[in-house]
Structures are given as C-alpha cells and as structure tokens.
Amino acid sequence: MTERVRVVVTLIAVALALACLPLVGLPAFYESFLYLVFHWIALATSWSILSGYAGYFSFGHGAFFGAGVYTTTTLAAAYDVPFLVTLPVAALVAALLSAGIGAVVFRVKRLRGELFGLLTLAITFVLATIVLNTRLDGGPGVYLSNVPLPRLVGSPTGTFYLLALALATGTLITAYLVTRARLGLGLYAIHDDEDVAEVEGVPTFAYKLIAFAISAGVAGIAGGIYAMYVSYVTVGDTFSVTVPLYVVLMSVLGGARHWLGPAVGAALITASLYTFTSGQQAILGRAIVAFVLVLVILLLPAGVVATVLGWRRRRADVSAASATGGAEARGGSSGDWRTRGREAASQSEFGAADPPRASAPPVALQCEDVWRAFGGIQALRGVSLRVEPGEIVGLVGPNGSGKTTLINVISGHYTLDRGRITLGGDDLAARPAHEIAGLGISRTYQIPRPFAQLTALDNVAVAATFGAARCALGEARDEAWHWLEFTGLARRASALPHELNLHERKFLELARALAGRPRVILLDEVLSGLTPAEIASAITLVREIRARGVAILFVEHLMRAVLELSDRVVVLNEGEVIAEGAPREAMRAPRVIDVYLGKTQAHVVA
C-alpha cells in the first residue's frame, strides 16, 4: 500500500469512527464544540492551500467565507432552495469570486507578500459594503430560522456535526493530495521563488488560480453551513476580522506548509477558546490565547507540526547515525520526498548511466534581430545568433553588454520588443516562460537561486517534473537522483540550499537545468567565484552535457574557459553583436580588443 493510499484510508477511517459518535448519544454540548473544531479545521486548512503552500498570505478568507454565508442565506431564505443544494452553489460562488480576483491580481508581479494580504483584506470590506447595501442583506441581518434543516441524525447539532466533519475530512484529504501532487510541488516552488519557478516550467499563474479557487470554495461551503448553524446572519459578524485572523493564526501556529499543520492549530485554538466561556473568564481566556500565540510565533516560527516532526526526525537521524539526514527536517520540508537508501556514492563522479527516458530530438536555437529596451536604455539592439545541437557557443562581452538580458529574453523572463526567437520550428516570443521551459530550454543563474526551503533533491525534482522531461512525480525523483549523481551532489541530496557552499550551489543550478532534459541550455557564468580545481571539474561537466547533443549558450567572463570550451564565440557590446566566429579569431577582431582594452591598445595588440 503506498503512503498516499494509507493516509487517505486512515483519514476516512477516523472520520467514519467520529461519525458514529452522535449515534451513541454524544451530548449536544460536545457536538457543538466539535462542530466548531471541524469548522475551523476546514477553514484553516483550506486557507493554507494557497497561502501556506504558495506563500500568498491572504487576509481575504473572510470574503469567501462571507460569500458562502450569503449565498446559502439568500438561496435558502429568499428562494426556498433546499439547504444542502445551496452548499455546492456557495462553493461555486466563492470559487468564482476568488478566480475573478486572482485573474486580475496574479498578473501584477508587485502584489506579493503583505500587499497581497492587505489587498484581499480590502476586498473583504468592499464585499461587506456591497452586501450591506443591497437586497442580499440591506442592514438588519437575515433570519434562517424558517429554513428546514435536513435531519441526518436525530438532533440538529448532530447534523451540523456530521456536515462539518465531512467538510473537514474532505478538505484534509484534498490538502494532503495537493501536497503530494505536481500542484503541491509547484506551489512550494512558487513560495520560495516565483520567477525561478516559472522559468523552471511551473505554470505559476494557473497554479495560483487553482489553489485560490480550491481554497475559496471550501471556505464558501464552511460559510454556507455556518449560516444555517447560527440561523441569523449579519454583515458585521460575517465579514469581521475574526475569520481571516483566526485562520492565519491557526495555520501559523500549527505550521502552514504542512498539510496537517493548520488542523492542529485550529484544534488547539478552538479548544482553548472554548475552555473559557463566560464573562470575565472569556476575556482572560482570549488574552491567554493571544499570549500563547505570541510565544509560539517567537519561539517556534515554523509551527507546531513542523517543529515536532523536526524533533522526531532529528532523533531518528541520531539513532540511525545517518550522514545525510537532519537537514530535511528543518522548516517543514515538502514532506513525501523521503530520501531512500540509495547509494549516494556513485562509481565515478560523472559516471552514472543514462536513465531510460528518451529526450526529444535535438534542435537549434535561433535568435533573429532581437530588441529589448528598459525605459530609455536599449539593452539589446538587433541581436542575431544561432546555436546548433551539440554546439557550445560562448557569449562574451563587457559588463552591461546585454548577455544576461539575452538569456532572460530567451528563457521568457522578459518579453522581447521586436524580433524572433525560435527553437526548431517553435516561435518562443509570445510564450510564457513555463512553456518555453517545457519546450526544452533551461538556464542557470549567475547568482544561484535555489528554492530555499526545498532540499537539493527536490530542487532538481521541480525541474524534472515541470521541464521538458515532464516526469511523473515518482520518476522525477529518480531523474533528480541521476542528475545529482551526474554533478557529484548525490551525497548532499537531503541538504537545504543554505547548507551548500558556492561550488555546490552552482552545481545544483546545473543539475536543475539538466533535469528538465533541455534541448538548449543557457549557462550564465557558472564558473565565476569557483576555485581552479572546481573550474576544471565544471568544464569537464559542460563537455559531458554537450556530448548528449544539447545546444549550449555559455556566458562567461573567464576567457581561458571560453577559449577552451567554445566551438564559436559571439561578442556583445552595448546590446549589439560586434564579432562572431571561431574563438581565437573572434577575440582578436579589432572592435573586440577595442571594447575590452580601449582604443589606444587596439593597434598595439593588432
């Protein structure tokens, strides 16, 4: 039985056992209490699907909850729609609302982090104002006491208990499956570095929209059930800051990156709030909860679940005296990706055999008359170049000559103003970066940009999953292992990027670029900052890559390496190609010497 099946079956079994409680005569008080626990588990868990995994902290969960509350209220109270029928509609309304918001907001790059949070909070207030001033509410609030409640069991409280139990279970299963799917891996990558995720092939816009819609849909159902539970809804209570703030607190308390974290946080906070019920005691209780919250955030920033898992794993590591463990435990790793007992030490450093997967047929990369400006600065002026399969083209030029800009344009990070870039027959110009990665172009970053909270193995697995290789998740790990071995990083597979030294991080960039099974690979100064011995091994590695029929565009300042490796050299200056040809000849062209050494030196060298 795979882990996935085991967890889902366990969750369903626990839910079924809990579902029997009302039948054996659980007192109504406990049913209400557990209803609230499940209510908050569903809300907090659904919130974390976008906000915890992808890091888009939303303070607008109250808006989607409220959309659900008023959908059910309006349909059931004004149009006599049966209560249970209103729930899927509530989910749909909330999901559509979030998709509409996301379709606008996710296009704006600057709206990440706390600005996204405040924007979603503002949307909550706008929605509240609209509901307050229209027939949806109109001000005095709406009664649902006349809406018939279907009796799933004897008592109404039992019915709410069962509904919330079903919702919480469904939400937890969804959250678990998301973290174990491509979607989850993509969201984790977005969390750490969205731009890199897109360039590695993650369809970031679509993934954020999907996560947002799932998250809002669950909140909508929770709102629908809640409307019926309280049976009198007002704008003030529905759209208050309670929902957004509680879900954030519960998730952060439990650990927002782990699928079970928000549920643990929700249970802890709901239970502690419920212990203090009346009058002065309630005030004291709230203060104590707030105080505990402050302590937890200051002392356990990764959340309860991740911290406990970390302790357990660390203890396991110590007892197993494993050399590579430990790192994985930190900061709530992406979970499932457990290091198998695979031989880390491969026969030779680059000797690993090719995995069976076949690459796409090799093709050439061609840039024709590529232009790109930033404001008044013309970074690229009509650059044309061609890289054949199995060819290494060195791209050189002084700082600011447009080398990195060209790489950013080819990989789709920047759009081009004019010109054409083609890979075989495919035009790349109009495509988003993740499609370009899917077609088989991958790159490295001059300053390594690994996903900070994913292990080295997972970093590479992201590329294997979303790049041209299009591996299924299970295969992606084998593929990632292969490339870690290829680059000599296998023994660091479970390390987090900050534990790697510069050389290892540069090689991780390479492994990640290769794992996508690219047809063209853009290397942006992979050698800078390395020691001579490291440079030698990197050069061997680049030759190995070329031997596989990959076209390589190689940006480098280190002339020795350029001359040694390149089949051809293209020299850029101020966004223009000033020379092109065999390495030694191109570098001797008068204009090139002129650019590198200044006018007076040009004739001396010549």
Place this chain on the structure above:
Amino acid sequence: MPSATLLGQAVVSGLLAGGLYGLLALGLSLSWGLLRLVNLAHFALALLGAYLTYQLGTALHLSPWVAAIVLVPAFFGLGIALHLLFARFRVTEFTSLLVTFGIAVILESVIQWFWTADYRRYETPYASASFKLGPVFVPLLELFACLTAATLALATWAWLRFTYVGKALRAAAEDPAIAGAFGVDHRRHALLLSGLSAAYAGAAGTFIALIATLAPSQIWAWLGVVFAVVIIGGLGNPVGALLAGFLIGMSESITMAVVAPAWAPLVSFSILIGLLIFRPERV
C-alpha cells in the same frame, strides 16, 4: 444632489476626520516603511491611550492636555520596550503582523477587563466648541487634531529628510547590512523610531478620547481604513500618510453626503484596490 453648503460641510468634516486618520497612520507608516514591522498593536496602543486619557480625566479630573503630557512620554517608553522584544526575537516583516496581532488582542482584553465592553463617552466642554466659516461649521477639537497631525507629519518629514538619524534610518531601511558597514547604529535608531511611533499613537489616543465614543472593539474598526491610508500614502512617508488621510476622509464624507453613509467604505477601499492593481510600483 445636495446643496453647496452641505457639500462644503462634507469637505470640511472629511478633511478634519482625515487628519485623525493621518495621525493614526503616521506611526504605522514609519514602523512599516523604515523598520519593516507591520504593527497591528498600534491601534490597540492608540485606544489604550484614549482610555487612559478618559480615566485620568474622569477619576482624577486631569485635563486631557495634562494627561497627554504624561501619556505621550510613557508611550514612547512602551514603544521602546516593544521594539526590544521584536529585536530580541528577530521578528520579520511577516511574523511582526502575527505577533502584534497577539499583542493587540492582549491589550483589547486588558481594556475590556478594566473598562468593560460598554461604550464610554468622555464629556468635555471642548466637544461642542466650534466656529462658523461662512455657512460651514468647523469643530475646534477636530481642527486642533488635524493641525497636530499636520505639524507632526511635517516635523517628522523634516527630521527624516535633513538630520543624520533620519538619513541613517532611511539608509538602514534600504539595506541594514550595508548601512551597518557604514557605521549606522540601526539598533539605537530603530528604538528611537519605535518609541516615536508609539508616542504618536498616544497622541492620537488623546484625540480619540475627546472626539469618539470608546469601546474596546474600536481597535478593529480603525484597522481597514488606516491601512488603506498608510498604503496610499506610501510606506515610511509621513506627509504622504497625512495627505492620504485627507483624501480618504474627504472621499468618505462626500460619499456619505451624496450617496448614503453605508456606502462610504466602498469608496475608500476601492481607491486602495485601484491603486494596488494599477500603480503597484507606487507603494
């Protein structure tokens, strides 16, 4: 369409209400923009200041102005203490939001414990004082609050712009490590700034006590609007915060006069949403 007088009155009331928004936004904007701390507890501090002004006035018959002289320095100290806590635990921009939310709830509970959840009204002779500017009534108290806000905003702007500490703070906000390498003692300056920010909350509290009806839940009532003001004004920009306060105050009061009071939040938040979506680089 309402009469010109009504509209004029709406503009004046909005401007004056906006002054108070600006005053509240000032401290928040400084700590967010220059210390990268989003301080939700700011609202709770302001309300605590208001309740203390009320208490000193009703129980000890202390004039609100004397109360302010006591409270503002005390809040300065409180701000320093809070920042020592944040610095000790290396609170980041995001965790600051959560930690200060916790602190705000603790303060709300404290307020409710001592003063109950009932509404409190601090009756003073200043409350009704006003003069007429043509057909338009100008309440003196609100005018004074507005002038205080303007003075503090301009003074803070000049301080940040022209003094060494101000420049050091702005440099450290850009890049603390580099500023530190150039000899900037960010820790001391940050303590000063958070003290100042809390002192502004105390000053705002005095005016809230005199102008508004007090209830512990008021902490959350200000939150949305003042955050809108902070963002529209630009983080760490005192004059921007003041002007944005005026803008939001006026847009609210004109909406109240022309359409209906209940629609007012739609206007201010629509301004915020529009700004975030269409001019995100402004923020």
